[in-house]
Amino acid sequence: MNTGQCKIFSGSSNPKLAEKICKEIGVPLGKIKLSRFKSGEHYCLFEETIRNCDVFLVQTFSNPINEHLVELLVMMDAAKRASARTINLVIPYYGYSRQERKAAPREPISAKMFADVLTAVGAHRVITLDLHAPAIQGFFNIPVDHLTALDMISDHIKRQNIPNPVVVAPDAGGVTRAENLANILQAPIAIMFKKRYAHNEATVTHVVGDVEGRTPIIFEDLIDTGTTIVNVVESLKERGANDVYICATHPVFSGPALQRLDHPNIKEAIITDSLPIPEDHSERFTVLSVAPLLSNAIRIIMDGGSISSLFKYGGV
Secondary structure: OOOEEEEEEEEEOOOOHHHHHHHHOEEEEOOOOEOOOOOOOOOEEEEOOOOOOOEEEEEOOOOHHHHHHHHHHHHHHHHHHHHOOOOEEEOOOOOOOOOOOOOOOOOOHHHHHHHHHHHHHOEEEEEEOOOOOOHHHHOOOOOEEEEOOOHHHHHHHHHOOOOOOOEEEOOOOHHHHHHHHHHHOOOEEEEEEEEEEEOOOOEEEEEOOOOOOEEEEEEEEEEOHHHHHHHHHHHHHHHOOEEEEEEEEOOOOOOHHHHHHHHOOOOEEEEEOOOOOOOOOOOHHHHHHHHOHHHHHHHHHHHHHHHHHOOOOOOO
């Protein structure tokens, strides 16, 4: 890999992940000044030359998402005006992805709108993880490398030697994700159906599949407030299931989610560092790093090759 032409810079959303990526690749984290004017406006200054370089900007859409989004736009504009050859966005968690379609009249499709914004400002490529809806790739008119944490999560689960497992889709939208994990683990699948009253508020109505006496494994793309997932866990326990394993790529964790998920019926919560989480979290949480996956993707982009080589069990 030509490390001289590859420059990696971090926004303020998840600098620890950016440092891990640089360590994996063997390049120093780029020097950049990010600050604010008194009015709250974002300011960016690249403190080293990036002329004719392939620039990778690492910025996940963590809380406060809108601040981090605008900061990324300012970084992109600065890179473009500094004559970067390409501007590659490493966005582990692509926010607004739950607004990928109109579920009611007069709603926006925000995932598409921000894809247009990022492209218009100057992005040449996007690298992301486990989109809420894989079709979001088609919202971009530039290359999108859609990676998945399925391999590392499934390998971790295999090492646990979970007795009598059943993979549970917590709603109809998660069936494909659950099927992929179930096929890897050679385990049966169950599907839960919910009635949704509002955003982050839902009640389980019934379950299709046998969970009694089994150990449920739930694989979500993200966990936000934790309210729905706790309702799912308690519903499974009411139906005679063992304590539950929770897996999610993106720990959005709004409000008291960490406290909610420190639940006596959750055996283990397996997440990644696609978003930062407090270091004083419960021992119930296992955090897997996506840095090796992202760094390998960057190597392939720089050297040429197939991103599909990163998928042990098939892509998303």
